[in-house]
Amino acid sequence: MLTCKNLGKSFGLDNSTDSVNVLYDINLVINSNQTIALKGPSGSGKSTLLNLIAGLEKPSSGEICLSGININKLNINELANFRNENIGIIFQFFNLINDLTVLENISLPLLLRGVSKKKSDQRAMVLIENIGLVDRVNYKTNLLSGGESQRVAIARALITEPKIILADEPTGNLDTSNTVNVMKLLLDNCKINNTSLLMVTHDESLLSRFDKVLSLESGKII
Numbered sequence: 001m002l003t004c005k006n007l008g009k010s011f012g013l014d015n016s017t018d019s020v021n022v023l024y025d026i027n028l029v030i031n032s033n034q035t036i037a038l039k040g041p042s043g044s045g046k047s048t049l050l051n052l053i054a055g056l057e058k059p060s061s062g063e064i065c066l067s068g069i070n071i072n073k074l075n076i077n078e079l080a081n082f083r084n085e086n087i088g089i090i091f092q093f094f095n096l097i098n099d100l101t102v103l104e105n106i107s108l109p110l111l112l113r114g115v116s117k118k119k120s121d122q123r124a125m126v127l128i129e130n131i132g133l134v135d136r137v138n139y140k141t142n143l144l145s146g147g148e149s150q151r152v153a154i155a156r157a158l159i160t161e162p163k164i165i166l167a168d169e170p171t172g173n174l175d176t177s178n179t180v181n182v183m184k185l186l187l188d189n190c191k192i193n194n195t196s197l198l199m200v201t202h203d204e205s206l207l208s209r210f211d212k213v214l215s216l217e218s219g220k221i222i
C-alpha cells in the first residue's frame, strides 16, 4: 500500500555549502490495515520521515508510493488533493487552527473535499462524542488544554477515513487514562476503516498493541 524505496534526506544549512544527512536509505512497506509503531531517540529522524511520507518535505533521494502513486511526482495542487483524499496527519505539536472552534477544526477536511456543511458537522459531532469533548464543541482551540488539543487533532485526522494515518507522538501530552482512550479510538477506527497507522511513540507500554515496531537510529532503520 505504502512503499518507501531507498529514501534519503539531507538538509542544506544556511550560509554554507554543507548539508546534514538526517535519513539514509530507508526501505519500508506498510500494508493496508497494518499498524506500525516507530520508535527511536530524539533527533533520529522520526518526524522527518513522517513529513516525507506526508509530502510536506521532499526527499533528497529515493521515492515514496502510496496506492501506486509516486507522491514526489505530484505538483503542489495535486499533492494537496491527494493528501486530503488519502492521508491523515496528527502532528507532534497539533497544528490546529486556533481561530476556529473544535467543531470547525474537525469538519474542515471534509468541507475542503466538497462535502456539505451539514454532513461535515454531523460526522464531526460523532467524533467529538468519541473524544469526549461535547462540552467544548464551540470553544476556539487556543483555549483547550494540551490533551484536549491532541484529541481534536486525532478527530481531524480520522474524519476523512484516510488510507493511512501518520501520527507523531499523539499520546505525548496525555495522562494515562486519556492515553488508553485515545489509543483505543485510533486503533479501533483504523480497523473499522481499513486504515494503516504509522505512529511515533516513546511509550514502551504501547508497543505491543501494534502489528510491528520499527526502530530508527541516526537516520537508519535498525
Ligand SMILES: Nc1ncnc2c1ncn2[C@@H]1O[C@H](COP(=O)(O)OP(=O)(O)OP(=O)(O)O)[C@@H](O)[C@H]1O
Residues within 6 Å of the ligand: 011, 012, 020, 022, 040, 041, 042, 043, 044, 045, 046, 047, 048, 049, 092
Ligand atoms: N529543516 C532542517 N534543517 C536542518 N536540520 C534539520 C531540519 N529539520 C530537522 N533537522 C535535524 O534532523 C534531525 C532529525 O530531526 P527530527 O525532527 O526528524 O527528529 P525526531 O526523531 O522526530 O526527534 P524528536 O523525538 O525529538 O521529535 C535533527 O537532528 C534535527 O536537528
Ligand SMILES: [Mg+2]
Residues within 6 Å of the ligand: 046, 047, 048, 092, 168
Ligand atoms: Mg519528532
